[in-house]
Amino acid sequence: MSVNPAFPEEGDGREAPPVRLRLMETSDLHMFVYAWDYYRACEDNTVGLARVASLIRAARAESENSLLFDNGDIVQGNPLGDYIALPGHLKAEDGHRMFRAMNRLGYDAATLGNHEFNYGLSFLEEALRSADFPFVCANAEYVDGTPLVPREIVLEREVTDKAGQVHQLRIGVIGFLPPQIVIWDAMHLAGRVTTTDIVEAARRYVPALRARCDVLVALCHSGISSAPRQGGDENAALYLAEEPGIDVVFAGHAHRVFPGPDYDGLAGVDAQAGRLAGKPAVMPGFWGSHLGVIDLELRIGVSGWYVADSQCEVRPVYKRESGAVVPLARDDALIVETALSEHEATIAWMARQAGETELPLNTYFTFLQPDPCLALINAAQLWYVRPLLAGTDAGSLPLLSAATPFKAGGLSSDAFVDIPAGPLTMRDLANIYTFTNTICVLRCSGAEVKEWLEKSAVVFNRIVPGVTVPQRLLASDVPAYNFDVIAGVTYAIDVTQPARYTAAGMLVCPDAHRIRDLRFDGVPVDPDQSFAMVTNNYRAGGGGHFAGTGSDHVVLTGPDGNRDAVIRYVTHQGSISPSLETVWRFACPSEPVTVFVELPPAAAVLAGRNEMLQREDGGEDGFDRYTFVLS
Known part of the structure; x- marks a missing residue:
């Protein structure tokens, strides 16, 4: 159970019906609007916002109260992103097609990832004008101290409890990105942007935000590490979760899945239940491979709302059976039509x-x-x-x-x-x-x-x-x-x-x-x-x-x-x-x-010509095992 430290009184004898609040996350979409591999010019059933969109709509249908967030690395990562970033291809009247697609899905808020800066600040600033939802980032700002985007926001939403009673709920959202962006993209950011450590920024801004909201969500474009904190850490999601005042942590950047076996055995991490420092957290893979879902049970005590319980899961768009990819989601037609002309132009460009x-x-x-x-x-x-x-x-x-x-x-x-x-x-x-x-x-x-x-x-x-x-x-x-x-x-x-x-x-x-x-x-x-x-x-x-x-x-x-x-x-x-x-x-x-x-089986012919390799039984996930002798 994850309990909000701001509300230690878990009840005062007046047990009101709880509110079930569903929070959903995408992360590291990297311009994969479509279930398409631009490098092999074929369908790829493991990726795509068009596929995740079907999971989003299904998840919303299951819950009376829900919000949708993205955790960064949105506009760069595949040839479609590169094509749109070519000079003259991003037109103000059309907007950035990824954000147009996300608008149609009704995202509530998002944060910036490190790859947002790969095409330069001017491109990013122009692209962000296409988003109908707010971006937040607390640990990056222009050199004059002006934040790149708002550091945090409070979303006011009507929610319905299990008895049908409507309540006003204030959801605080704060965002973080790896402070290394000023090094990785120095050619774009040097002398223009500065960053601070994720935890230091949280300590600076979370207390005031906590005072203005009922539930606080951290959009953390950062991975999970249990190594001792050094300061300026790239993968700081666990350290962030340890900070008081935060209820939920959405992680990303590492292109891994949480909850799940990727993080088994780390101190402070419950990789089965999806807990970082006892708080609910998810990381939904990459390129639209998964949707992260956190269900909160909110109850109201004498000091206000608190998180009484939570469940975390990641929902994949595919599964593997005997090495074959089996799609678990269909394309959402509304998303598919969003960027078709750019998609087709990218395919021609790549050829x-x-x-x-x-x-x-x-x-x-x-x-x-x-x-x-x-x-x-x-x-x-x-x-x-x-x-x-x-x-x-x-x-x-x-x-x-x-x-x-x-x-x-x-x-x-x-x-x-x-x-x-x-x-x-x-x-x-x-x-x-x-x-x-x-x-x-x-x-x-x-x-x-x-x-x-x-x-x-x-x-x-x-x-x-x-x-x-x-x-x-x-x-x-x-x-x-x-x-x-x-x-x-x-x-x-x-x-x-x-x-x-x-x-x-x-x-x-x-x-x-x-x-x-x-x-x-x-x-x-x-x-x-x-x-x-x-x-x-x-x-x-x-x-x-x-x-x-x-x-x-x-x-x-x-x-x-x-x-x-x-x-x-x-x-x-x-x-x-x-x-x-x-x-x-x-x-x-x-x-x-x-x-x-x-x-993979596709390597069989070439491997068969390699005298040092010997095929053996025992390959996993549809792969073939090959042995060779070091001597």
């Missing part, structure tokens, strides 16, 4: 040919051997940056490039890249580089390059020699996009060593070293040697908690995006043949040991 590839490009074996997609990204980044660095202080430094896979399975996605040799379309290149990151160059020492790679190697489980049964190679709690491959050096990864860092970047095994034989031009890397490292603004700003990153390391912020660099490189080359030279390899263990990975 344009940019060049061709002499080799197949896929990410099935990213964690096993040279990845042609990462090789392409690194080649493009190096090609783009060299002329920009020429004549600068960093131009004389050895140049390296870090690339990460966005679609290689693992946490956050079961998607892979699979492009045959032949024509390369805009759709293909956007599939390889999903996000609209911006080119950045950092100055790193040799020691920092090694620690960067140590953090990257966290993606692997520790493998124990001498164990006779196959061991799972990949850690279950590390997203693929935190596995950077650095071109320009060569190195070995010793997975028999414990991970030096946690997934959150904390040093836990100071004596462990997975990175072996790190060389540049065939010579061992000097820890004191300086390098120029090409990466993206997210990583450069500290995203993923890698050594050698942060604003003090930045020597160049490019005017273009990483994906733009890839497109320009392919267009310039005409035909590409990404290098499959070995950048990294597994270090030989003391004795042979068998490990396994799981791949």
